[in-house]
Amino acid sequence: MKRSVSALAALLALAPAALAAPARAAAGPAVGLSASQGGTGGSITVTGSGWRPEALLTILICGQSVPSRGVTGGTGSCANADGRAVTTDARGTFRRRLPVAEPPVPCPCVVHVATVTGAAAEADAAFQVAGHAVEPLPPEAVSGRLSVLTDTRLDGTDGLLTRFGAPAYRTLVFTVGNVGPSPVKDPVFRVGTSHGVFAPQWDEQQWHGTLAPGGRARIALPVELPAGAHGDYTVSLEYGGRVLAEQPWGVDRPWGVTVFWILACVVVPTAVFRLGMTVVDRVRPRGPQGRRARRPCPRLPGLFRHPPRPRLSRPDTAPRTAAALPWFTPDTDRGSATETDAP
Template identity: 60%
Template sequence: MTHLRTAAGALLAALLLALPPATATAVAAATAAEAPRVALSRTEGGKGGEITVSGSGWKPGALLMLLICGQAAPGKGVIGGTNSCANTDGRAATVDAKGAFSRKLPVAEPPVPCPCVVHVAGVTGQQDSVDAAFTVAGHPTAPLPEASGTGRLVVLTSARLEGSSGVLVWFGAPARREIVVTLGNLGQTTVRDPVFEVGTSHGVFAPQYEERQWRGAIEPGRKALVKLPVELTAGAHGDYQVSVRYGGKVLVEQPWGVGRPWGVTVFWVLLAVVVPAALFRIGMAVVDRVRPEARTPRRPRARGRTPAPVSDEPTAVLPWFTPDSVPDSAPSETSPTTKGQA
C-alpha cells in the first residue's frame, strides 16, 4: 500500500511537470482543495473556555478525534504523540455527508508546554491528521526540541514479523510479535526516540493504533533497524493486518495469520462431558442414601452353627400319634403278652 501511494505521488508530480504552467496550477489547486482542512473560531483561549472546531474535505462518515496538544506545530506534528495532549478533554466528531464537521472543544492545558495546536485525527474511516495552531493563554511555552525533529523516515526493506507463539496462546492468551523494518532518514534533522503508531485491523475494520516509542537516534542519511512490539487481544484469531504509522503517514503494512486457540475448544468439550457425568454420579449417590430399605428382616444368626430354615407354615400333627396315646411304661421282654388273653 505504501509503495502504491509513493508511485501515485511520483506520477502526479511527473504529470504536473509535463503540463503547461496554467494547467499545472489548476490541477494543484484542485488537489489541494480535496485535502482535509480545519478551521478554528478563535486562535487563542484560556483554560475553561470553549472554541468551535470545523473542517471540510474529510471523508463522509469518518470518526475524528479533537485534542489540544503541546510541543507541536503545524507541519511538524505532535512531538511525543498523544502523551503531549489533553486527552481527558478531547472530543469526537463525525463527518457529515458533505465531508464537513463542526464541534465545540473545551480549552484545556496540555501536560507539556506550548507551542500548542488543535490536533484533528481520523479514528475510523480516514487516517489523515491536521494540526491548527492555537495558543492556550497562561500556559507555559518552550522551544521545540531540536533533537526530536520528525525528519523524513522512509522504508528501506520489507517489513517482517518475528517471534513465536507459546503454549498459552493455544489456550487463548494474547498473541505477541515484533514487526521489524529498516528505516532511513532522508531529512536534515536527527530523529531521536521517535514515537510510532502500531495498529492491527481484522477484516473490514479500521486499524486501532497504539503508540510505541523506539529508543534510539537516526541521523540524516543513516538507517536503523526498528523493532516494535505488536499484541492482539486474548482469543484473537484469523487474518490480521499490522500497520505502522509515523507522522500521520502509514509506513508499512504486514499481514499476520493467527491460528485458532484449539485448547479453549478442547477445554469446553471436556467440561461439557465431565460435568454432566459428575452430576449424574452425585445424583445417584444421593438417591441410594435417601430411598427406603426394601429388604426382609432376618433373625439373628447363632454363632458356630447354621440355623435351620424357618418356615411360616404350621407344623402338621400325625393322625396316629397323640400325646395321650403314649404308654406309661414300655413292656419288658419277660412279661407275657396280652395276646390271647380273655
C-alpha cells in the first residue's frame, strides 16, 4: 500500500513537467535579450530555446524590421559583418554574446536568429540601437508579408526556333500565402535570372489581386532569356527585399546556329568563286570568229612526240600490177622518148 501511494505521488509530481515539455515544443523557436537597447561598441547576451538540437544558427541585428513581420529587407538590411554564429545544445537552447552594431538601414530594429542548414526556422526580438535613425516601415512591410508555401517550378519547353538562337521562355509557377496581419493588394514581384557568378538581371512584374491574412494564391509569372543564351541559369523570386524562392534552369546550346555558320563558311566562298569565274568569262576578249580567245598552251618540240615505229617488210608472194593512171601516156614516157631519139 505504501509503495502504491509513493508511485502515485511521483506521477503527480512529474505530470506538470511532462505537460510543460510539449507546450514548450509547440511554442517553436524563441529568442531572449539581456537588454532591449544598447549603443554601438557595447554588447548584449542573446539566449534561445525551442530550436532543433545541434543546429547551426546565425545572430544578426537588422533594421526596418519588427518581430511580427520579420526582416522585410532580407539580410541586406542587417549588420552582417558584426554577426555571430552559434550551435544549439542537445535541448535546443543556446547562449551567445552579440556586439551592438548599426545596421545599414534605419530602425525599427530586431535581433534576427535563423538556421543555416536543415529545416528553415527563424525568430526575432525587438531591439533599439541607441543613436540610430528610426523611419517608418516600407508600405509592403506594413500591408502584409508573403511567403512561398510550396516548391516553385518552371513550366514550358524549348521550340524549334530556340535551337537557332531564339529567346527561351518559361513560366515560373508558385503558391504564396499572406502570413502578415494585413491584406496584400496587387503585390509587385521581382523575377531575376542569373548565369554563373554574375548578378541577377531583375524584372518587376505585378500580380493583380488581393491576399487576405492567412490566404493563399497560385501565381504564374513569365520568364525570358536573351537570344542565344545557353548554359546553367538560376531564376530568383523576390518580394519586399526578400528572396522567396530560387529555381535552376538548364538551357541547351543552340546547335542550329553552329550548323548555320558552318554552312555559311562553305557556301559563301563557293558562291563568290563561281561569281568571279562568271565575271572573268564575260570580260575575256573574243577571237576573230566570235569565239573567246583562249590562251595557247606552250609546247615543247620533241618532248612529247612518240618515236616512229619501224615498218616490217613482207615478201611479196604474188606479182603486183600497177594501175594505169589517166594522165600517164606512152608519149610522156621518158624511157620511150630516150630510146627513140637516141642516135
